Amino acid sequence: MPDVIPHDSVGLVSPRTQHFDEPLTLRSGRVLPQYDLVYETYGELNADCSNAILICHALSGDHHAAGYHSMDDKKPGWWDSCIGPGKPIDTRRFYVVALNNLGGCAGSTGPTSINPETGEVYGPDFPIVAVRDWVQSQARLADVLGIKQWAAVVGGSLGGMQVLRWSIQYPERVKHAVVIASAPKLSAQNIAFNEVARQAIAKDPDFHDGWYHKHGTIPKSGLMQARMLGHLTYLSDDAMREKFGRELREGKLNFSFAPEFEVESYLHYQGEKFSTRFDANTYMLMTKALDYFDPARDYDNDLVKCLSQSKCDFLVVSFTTDWRFAPERSLEIVNALTHADKNVSYACIESTNGHDAFLLPIPRYLNLFHAYMERVATSCNLPEVAHE
Amino acid sequence: MPDVIPHDSVGLVSPRTQHFDEPLTLRSGRVLPQYDLVYETYGELNADCSNAILICHALSGDHHAAGYHSMDDKKPGWWDSCIGPGKPIDTRRFYVVALNNLGGCAGSTGPTSINPETGEVYGPDFPIVAVRDWVQSQARLADVLGIKQWAAVVGGSLGGMQVLRWSIQYPERVKHAVVIASAPKLSAQNIAFNEVARQAIAKDPDFHDGWYHKHGTIPKSGLMQARMLGHLTYLSDDAMREKFGRELREGKLNFSFAPEFEVESYLHYQGEKFSTRFDANTYMLMTKALDYFDPARDYDNDLVKCLSQSKCDFLVVSFTTDWRFAPERSLEIVNALTHADKNVSYACIESTNGHDAFLLPIPRYLNLFHAYMERVATSCNLPEVAHE
Numbered sequence: 001m002p003d004v005i006p007h008d009s010v011g012l013v014s015p016r017t018q019h020f021d022e023p024l025t026l027r028s029g030r031v032l033p034q035y036d037l038v039y040e041t042y043g044e045l046n047a048d049c050s051n052a053i054l055i056c057h058a059l060s061g062d063h064h065a066a067g068y069h070s071m072d073d074k075k076p077g078w079w080d081s082c083i084g085p086g087k088p089i090d091t092r093r094f095y096v097v098a099l100n101n102l103g104g105c106a107g108s109t110g111p112t113s114i115n116p117e118t119g120e121v122y123g124p125d126f127p128i129v130a131v132r133d134w135v136q137s138q139a140r141l142a143d144v145l146g147i148k149q150w151a152a153v154v155g156g157s158l159g160g161m162q163v164l165r166w167s168i169q170y171p172e173r174v175k176h177a178v179v180i181a182s183a184p185k186l187s188a189q190n191i192a193f194n195e196v197a198r199q200a201i202a203k204d205p206d207f208h209d210g211w212y213h214k215h216g217t218i219p220k221s222g223l224m225q226a227r228m229l230g231h232l233t234y235l236s237d238d239a240m241r242e243k244f245g246r247e248l249r250e251g252k253l254n255f256s257f258a259p260e261f262e263v264e265s266y267l268h269y270q271g272e273k274f275s276t277r278f279d280a281n282t283y284m285l286m287t288k289a290l291d292y293f294d295p296a297r298d299y300d301n302d303l304v305k306c307l308s309q310s311k312c313d314f315l316v317v318s319f320t321t322d323w324r325f326a327p328e329r330s331l332e333i334v335n336a337l338t339h340a341d342k343n344v345s346y347a348c349i350e351s352t353n354g355h356d357a358f359l360l361p362i363p364r365y366l367n368l369f370h371a372y373m374e375r376v377a378t379s380c381n382l383p384e385v386a387h388e
Numbered sequence: 389m390p391d392v393i394p395h396d397s398v399g400l401v402s403p404r405t406q407h408f409d410e411p412l413t414l415r416s417g418r419v420l421p422q423y424d425l426v427y428e429t430y431g432e433l434n435a436d437c438s439n440a441i442l443i444c445h446a447l448s449g450d451h452h453a454a455g456y457h458s459m460d461d462k463k464p465g466w467w468d469s470c471i472g473p474g475k476p477i478d479t480r481r482f483y484v485v486a487l488n489n490l491g492g493c494a495g496s497t498g499p500t501s502i503n504p505e506t507g508e509v510y511g512p513d514f515p516i517v518a519v520r521d522w523v524q525s526q527a528r529l530a531d532v533l534g535i536k537q538w539a540a541v542v543g544g545s546l547g548g549m550q551v552l553r554w555s556i557q558y559p560e561r562v563k564h565a566v567v568i569a570s571a572p573k574l575s576a577q578n579i580a581f582n583e584v585a586r587q588a589i590a591k592d593p594d595f596h597d598g599w600y601h602k603h604g605t606i607p608k609s610g611l612m613q614a615r616m617l618g619h620l621t622y623l624s625d626d627a628m629r630e631k632f633g634r635e636l637r638e639g640k641l642n643f644s645f646a647p648e649f650e651v652e653s654y655l656h657y658q659g660e661k662f663s664t665r666f667d668a669n670t671y672m673l674m675t676k677a678l679d680y681f682d683p684a685r686d687y688d689n690d691l692v693k694c695l696s697q698s699k700c701d702f703l704v705v706s707f708t709t710d711w712r713f714a715p716e717r718s719l720e721i722v723n724a725l726t727h728a729d730k731n732v733s734y735a736c737i738e739s740t741n742g743h744d745a746f747l748l749p750i751p752r753y754l755n756l757f758h759a760y761m762e763r764v765a766t767s768c769n770l771p772e773v774a775h776e
Contacts (some may be wrong), residue, residue, distance in 0.1 A: 240576035
């Protein structure tokens with residue numbers, strides 16, 4: 001809980017909900033007859049609507065990217081380190097839109113919503129959504145908000161995949177694309193990790209094939225295991241060594257199967273916390289969207305041809321110890337963009353924090369991100385802000 | 389099933405069982421009043437008992453390291469690529485002993501054995517064993533077999549840890565130590581992977597806190613998940629890309645949660661197979677032995693001081709794409725041995741096969757291993773064998 005709102009925070013914010021009546025035909029062929037998107041905005045949209053930034057969230061993210069919902073909040077939004085007055089995405093210059101994706105569990109229509117066709121909770125009947133479906137729904141939200149072209153579409157991890165998709169799906173509507181700690185598609189290893197996580201959920205007896213709502217259960221144990229595994233892949237070996245080493249909770253071996261190394265307790269804690277706040281069907285869906293993402297597939301598996309569709313400038317950022325989406329994966333994007341004659345800036349940031357680094361206030365990262373966003377502002381002819 | 393036994397195979401072999409009545413006090417303080425060790429031998433022990441090689445197995449291994457139990461066997465023992473006439477561990481020169489470790493589930497006393505104190509299956513009451521306990525029990529087996537000193541103690545992964553432990557626990561009894569794809573202790577990340585695997589087993593409702601025998605159940609789903617995760621960490625990202633890429637079983641996306649990428653089917657298959665052959669309590673124990681291994685702890689956390697106890701020569705081998713026990717971990721051992729003025733040879737073998745490489749017939753690896761074992765034979769004054 002902040003005693004006072006920090007001066008570089010967007011302050012107290014409230015989500016809004018936009019209802020859509022026009023049916024959305026999904027990649028799978030299924031149709032969502034109607035849906036809600038919950039979103040937040042920070043900063044002011046200027047008169048010619050040229051200063052709008054779209055934030056795309058990752059697997060477990062949502063629309064609450066910055067600021068506080070109340071003075072009782074223990075933490076600000078998930079990307080508060082990068083969004084706010086004076087921060088890389090400076091809300092004195094930009095109008096920022098962050099939404100919860102379709103299939104999510106933070107307010108947008110998803111497995112926990114009521115299926116209008118049955119009057120009951122969707123549960124596992126909620127269709128599997130693809131990254132392109134999210135992008136289409138985000139474009140409709142942009143229409144409602146009067147945003148013809150985003151000054152930038154920005155995202156990390158699965159969020160970065162949405163950015164790539166935006167750049168080829170609506171090339172006229174994106175001026176800059178910021179793709180952080182992402183990849184042009186998952187590797188077999190990435191898919192395998194996702195499948196192990198899904199198995200943990202699917203095999204939890206409280207999952208009931210996704211119908212846990214009807215059974216009054218929550219597959220906490222499965223979600224906890226999935227999150228423990230996810231967390232493991234977000235952290236680097238180095239970060240874990242620095243943070244935990246082989247420290248024992250009680251200073252000695254227990255010769256029991258209870259968590260006794262600090263790293264075990266930490267993962268248990270993270271897993272427990274997640275299992276009470278996140279929806280299992282949503283977790284399943286989000287990992288499938290990750291697995292399916294492969295925009296080059298529609299272009300003879302040629303990423304150059306694929307990204308040639310785009311018309312924007314790109315910033316691509318990776319982190320040295322990120323092994324979930326290693327720097328080599330970002331370089332695949334950079335190389336394809338270069339071959340496609342696109343304007344691309346690339347930085348690989350030194351960090352021990354693994355994939356998680358993209359959420360952290362690493363000075364070199366923030367500086368570089370800030371500098372790029374200044375370039376975005378200049379290219380959009382946004383007025384300067386007074387430096388403090 | 390081999391139609392004929394290959395000429396470079398040890399042929400048909402049979403396990404033997406050695407019973408021990410002398411109680412064994414374990415690292416945990418608990419005492420095993422009596423126990424059996426099941427083992428196999430290949431080749432002939434020479435008159436002065438100077439040509440004996442001990443093979444230490446890894447997490448899911450056992451005493452069946454080479455040859456066939458019957459003409460119906462589909463596969464030979466787990467390290468058949470390295471043990472046999474003309475192979476790196478040449479059974480024309482060496483007498484090879486391979487055993488199933490205490491706590492195992494292939495015949496040696498473990499969780500599936502009868503607890504003589506209760507007359508019932510040990511189950512989860514079987515004590516957690518440490519690497520030093522295995523080494524002590526292996527030394528007792530050596531006593532029975534009349535082997536005062538091993539020409540070499542050899543092992544990969546968790547097997548390599550037993551080799552290290554042998555070298556400091558019984559320095560007079562080891563002439564050469566061969567430590568392959570191993571580490572001086574687990575990293576926090578390694579421990580975390582083990583804990584996620586244990587959680588998968590422990591949370592399986594068929595596990596019943598380890599008393600599944602009493603309930604007539606088998607925690608197949610938990611074991612399957614644990615194995616899927618284990619397998620993931622044994623393979624490299626490169627190996628998975630080469631083997632599976634993003635190939636789809638049915639050539640197209642299903643938009644369902646059934647396994648649809650080849651890599652998912654493969655892991656399911658491996659997991660299923662393992663879950664019917666391996667004991668869950670043993671899996672729990674073995675991963676704990678891995679977590680606990682840290683011989684330097686008794687020497688002020690100084691690996692140089694620790695390995696200074698040893699009197700043997702060392703061969704240390706790592707593999708380029710092994711990320712479970714990366715080459716850097718082998719180098720920690722090599723550097724400590726060098727600082728301790730020990731005679732150590734080291735090779736890092738180019739391979740795309742990840743941790744699994746140590747089980748595979750990679751020519752450079754086999755050649756180098758072979759050359760080192762010739763040196764072992766020479767240092768033990770073993771007679772030459774005629775080259776075919």
